[in-house]
Amino acid sequence: xxxxxxxxxxxxxxxxxxxxxxxxxLDFQAxxxxxxxxxxxxxxxxxxxxxxxxKATYEQGVEKDKFLINHAxxxxxxxxxxxxxxxxSSFYICSAREAGGxxxxxxxxxxxxxxxx
Amino acid sequence: RKEVEQDPGPFNVPEGATVAFNCxxxxxxxxxxxxxxxxxxxxxxxxxxxxxxxNEDGRFTAQLNRASQYISLLIRDSKLSDSATYLCVVxxxxxxxxxxxxxxxxxxxxA
Numbered sequence: 649x650x651x652x653x654x655x656x657x658x659x660x661x662x663x664x665x666x667x668x669x670x671x672x673x674l675d676f677q678a679x680x681x682x683x684x685x686x687x688x689x690x691x692x693x694x695x696x697x698x699x700x701x702x703k704a705t706y707e708q709g710v711e712k713d714k715f716l717i718n719h720a721x722x723x724x725x726x727x728x729x730x731x732x733x734x735x736x737s738s739f740y741i742c743s744a745r746e747a748g749g750x751x752x753x754x755x756x757x758x759x760x761x762x763x764x765x
Numbered sequence: 766r767k768e769v770e771q772d773p774g775p776f777n778v779p780e781g782a783t784v785a786f787n788c789x790x791x792x793x794x795x796x797x798x799x800x801x802x803x804x805x806x807x808x809x810x811x812x813x814x815x816x817x818x819x820n821e822d823g824r825f826t827a828q829l830n831r832a833s834q835y836i837s838l839l840i841r842d843s844k845l846s847d848s849a850t851y852l853c854v855v856x857x858x859x860x861x862x863x864x865x866x867x868x869x870x871x872x873x874x875x876a
Contacts, residue, residue: 682863691868692809692852741808753799754854754864756808 650676650746654757661732662765669727669760671742677722678744682754683715686739698725732764768792771853771867779875782843786870788853789835797856798829800838802849803869809852812838843874 651674659667671681681698696717697705704717716728725744729736741759771788778784790798798815813820815827815836826839836855840847853867 692866694863697863739806753811753814756810759808761806 650674650744650753650755652742652744652755652757654742654760656760657758658761658763660763660765663733664731667729667732667762669729669740669742669762671725671727671744671757673723673744673755676744676746678725678746679722681719681725681742681744683717683725683727684741684743686741686759692741695727700725729762732762734764737762737764768857768865769853769855769867771870773868773870775871775873777873777875778843780843780845782874783839783841784843784872785840786838786851786853786872787835788837788867789833790853790855790857790865791834792855792857793831793834795834795855795857797864798827798836799854799864800825800827800836801852801854801866803852804849809866812851840872843872845874845876848872848874 653672653674655670679700683695684692685695686692694707695710698717698719700719700722706712719725739759739761741756743754743756745754768791800812801809802812803809813822813827815829817829819828824841828837850869850871852869854864857865
């Protein structure tokens, strides 16, 4: 299957700092990528849809000024958690859809575990 | 009604057992259906797509019932390594929209 690379895999930071997470599709182009968050023992929650060359679409309740998304190229989307606080500690996962040929499969990055002290 | 519903489990089964999960979806116009597997503290990984005619991949069989709006996953001859959370995933709306994930069904295969 297609490969999605997510970096870093683990971040520990102080409260108030900003954290940038990168998501890359390695062997295909992704005009759309998705950002999810998952708290322990909870389901995946979609945060936003990242569109190449345009603004991201945020889900209800997700602050766009808090979670900045940039999708500058067909293979890279970034999520920046600004002024992180302990309640932002979570597992952040990106995914990209391999489009074309009737496919509609989303492949996931390995996730970023964020711990804010 | 939630868009995608699953029994959260846990299902605790002995090695070698056959286990089945069901999932219901609310939108009759849903386009595509998948089962993903998620191990603890890991990302979801595609297990298999679900086709209208039903499909099989080794010990795993997926079925789709559009009339009743549910999909199922059958695991035969369970292995310890099958222990994971199984996510029912549906493309609810056409176009380039995100997939909708169920909350998952936890399976523990016991020796």
